[in-house]
Amino acid sequence: MGIIEARNLTKVYGRQVACREICLSVEEGQIFGLLGPNGAGKSTLVKMLLGLVHPTSGEARVAGRSSLDPRSRREVGFLPENFRFHGWLKGQELLIFHARLAGLGVEDAWRRADEVLELVGLAGDGRKLVANYSKGMQQRLGLAAALVGDPRVVFLDEPTSALDPLGRRRVREILLMLKRAGKTIFLNSHLLSEVEQVCDRVAIINRGAVVAEGRLTDLLAGPREVSVTLTGLERELLEELQQRFSILELKGDHLRVAVGDREEIPTLVARLVAGGCRIYELTPHHNSLEEIFVNLVREGEQTCG
Numbered sequence: 001m002g003i004i005e006a007r008n009l010t011k012v013y014g015r016q017v018a019c020r021e022i023c024l025s026v027e028e029g030q031i032f033g034l035l036g037p038n039g040a041g042k043s044t045l046v047k048m049l050l051g052l053v054h055p056t057s058g059e060a061r062v063a064g065r066s067s068l069d070p071r072s073r074r075e076v077g078f079l080p081e082n083f084r085f086h087g088w089l090k091g092q093e094l095l096i097f098h099a100r101l102a103g104l105g106v107e108d109a110w111r112r113a114d115e116v117l118e119l120v121g122l123a124g125d126g127r128k129l130v131a132n133y134s135k136g137m138q139q140r141l142g143l144a145a146a147l148v149g150d151p152r153v154v155f156l157d158e159p160t161s162a163l164d165p166l167g168r169r170r171v172r173e174i175l176l177m178l179k180r181a182g183k184t185i186f187l188n189s190h191l192l193s194e195v196e197q198v199c200d201r202v203a204i205i206n207r208g209a210v211v212a213e214g215r216l217t218d219l220l221a222g223p224r225e226v227s228v229t230l231t232g233l234e235r236e237l238l239e240e241l242q243q244r245f246s247i248l249e250l251k252g253d254h255l256r257v258a259v260g261d262r263e264e265i266p267t268l269v270a271r272l273v274a275g276g277c278r279i280y281e282l283t284p285h286h287n288s289l290e291e292i293f294v295n296l297v298r299e300g301e302q303t304c305g
């Protein structure tokens with residue numbers, strides 16, 4: 001059983017089905033990415049997993065307990081998307097407050113607050129008022145607050161939306177460090193390249209339902225395409241190739257071929273060379289997470305009208 005489990009989770013708001021029969025399992029120590037277009041049901045799903053929204057039907061479990069059991073939250077840190085912290089507190093005070101809420105004693109709370117301030121790059125800013133933090137600093141502080149109780153499971157909703165490229169990189173490093181320490185991270189993000197860089201597994205949801213789920217490496221290992229720059233491709237050889245390969249386009253010296261299996265690439269090259277072609281360049285194109293995402297969401301739009 002995973003450390004996070006969604007079993008047929010459904011949430012209906014009036015006539016709006018926000019989540020429909022969602023089943024997911026996240027193993028301990030993984031970084032799991034949840035993707036989906038605006039309004040797909042991501043926040044509703046996360047809130048059900050955290051026990052902040054009651055499901056209409058189905059069950060959510062975290063660390064072996066139902067999410068409706070408040071004790072499940074002892075294992076969890078959460079950075080919500082649109083958080084507003086108390087501006088009149090200093091950064092360090094806010095973290096001590098969160099650490100105390102997480103059950104730490106006074107001394108441990110002070111120590112942990114300093115540790116996480118350092119971790120997120122705010123070591124020199126702990127004595128400033130939160131109201132005077134920039135947006136990026138507030139987001140880092142939010143991450144620090146999610147981590148201050150040293151939780152086993154961390155839910156992060158868009159943790160880098162306000163950060164500059166250096167800040168984003170730092171957050172990626174922190175996520176990988178947490179993973180090395182055995183923590184589980186549930187990441188909700190629109191930044192697909194970021195998800196691609198850190199996640200072990202991803203789920204894509206659209207219109208409240210899971211449309212793809214699996215190991216990132218498996219999802220990205222779909223059909224590929226190669227483009228070849230060549231000369232000497234005679235019509236006869238092209239016709240022969242069309243029988244054996246899926247030729248997408250021939251434009252001047254550029255040939256584009258879809259390949260379902262990477263073993264087709266050397267076969268194609270051997271046939272081209274044997275047929276008298278001179279090859280100057282060959283570029284394989286892999287599916288990016290963005291392409292998979294866009295295709296799945298578009299498919300959903302077509303079938304749903």
Ligand SMILES: Nc1ncnc2c1ncn2[C@@H]1O[C@H](COP(=O)(O)OP(=O)(O)OP(=O)(O)O)[C@@H](O)[C@H]1O
Binds near residue numbers: 017018037038043044
């Ligand atoms: N409290 C609520 N009352 C009524 N409808 C809601 C409520 N919360 C969410 N919804 C609806 O449920 C659907 C899913 O919303 P949700 O916020 O979960 O999507 P999301 O994937 O997180 O979107 P975004 O990426 O824009 O944050 C939307 O149609 C939304 O309008």
